[in-house]
Amino acid sequence: MALKKYRLKRNFKITSEPAGVKHSATVKKSVSKAAKAAKERPRVFVVQKHAARRLHYDFRLEFQGVLLSWAVPKGPSLDPAQRRLAVHVEDHPLEYGNFEGSIPAGQYGAGEVIVWDFGEWTPHPQLSARAAFDKGHIDFTLNGKKLKGAWSLVRMGPASEKENWLLVKKRDKYARPESEVNVVEKFPASVLSKRKIEELKVKNSKTSTKLRRR
Numbered sequence: 113m114a115l116k117k118y119r120l121k122r123n124f125k126i127t128s129e130p131a132g133v134k135h136s137a138t139v140k141k142s143v144s145k146a147a148k149a150a151k152e153r154p155r156v157f158v159v160q161k162h163a164a165r166r167l168h169y170d171f172r173l174e175f176q177g178v179l180l181s182w183a184v185p186k187g188p189s190l191d192p193a194q195r196r197l198a199v200h201v202e203d204h205p206l207e208y209g210n211f212e213g214s215i216p217a218g219q220y221g222a223g224e225v226i227v228w229d230f231g232e233w234t235p236h237p238q239l240s241a242r243a244a245f246d247k248g249h250i251d252f253t254l255n256g257k258k259l260k261g262a263w264s265l266v267r268m269g270p271a272s273e274k275e276n277w278l279l280v281k282k283r284d285k286y287a288r289p290e291s292e293v294n295v296v297e298k299f300p301a302s303v304l305s306k307r308k309i310e311e312l313k314v315k316n317s318k319t320s321t322k323l324r325r326r
């Protein structure tokens with residue numbers, strides 16, 4: 113779990129995405145102490161809608177001081193029959209969970225980002241979150257504004273550079289057939305700003321027109 117890959121992909125002089133705190137050895141020690149003390153504390157999860165070259169939803173789970181991240185092209189579904197491809201991507205800094213805005217053209221992941229859902233996640237206690245991640249099967253509960261109840265992330269095949277996982281809703285009182293509720297279409301707006309991603313786009317295209325005229 114490290115942010116090296118995350119930082120290598122980005123130029124923080126240009127993008128407004130957070131660089132993430134650089135921990136010194138002493139800070140790291142106290143962070144791991146704090147992490148142990150906070151073992152019982154619920155961890156944060158966030159889903160960001162990202163209008164990059166291809167629209168997708170970034171699903172992130174707080175784990176050992178970073179956000180484990182998956183890019184989900186179709187977004188989550190409340191229907192247990194829907195298995196949504198979730199491509200494991202580089203760890204993101206915790207601060208990224210609040211990031212909403214526009215990644216400039218030409219930069220990695222260029223396009224608009226909104227915080228589509230936010231809340232707490234709890235790994236199911238059969239395995240530690242670490243063991244579950246290594247095994248490639250994480251069962252957990254979400255308590256977000258839009259997503260709730262039991263979910264699974266399951267890796268398809270052995271660990272590799274680009275890992276394909278599946279994000280699946282488990283059967284419980286929060287499950288709904290896709291034909292009844294398409295959660296990404298029904299609730300498109302940001303849980304932070306109430307803005308839709310299209311509203312950021314309009315603002316952004318105005319700004320870039322101005323820039324071009326200069």
Ligand code: MN
Binds near residue numbers: 162164168169183
């Ligand atoms: Mn993304």
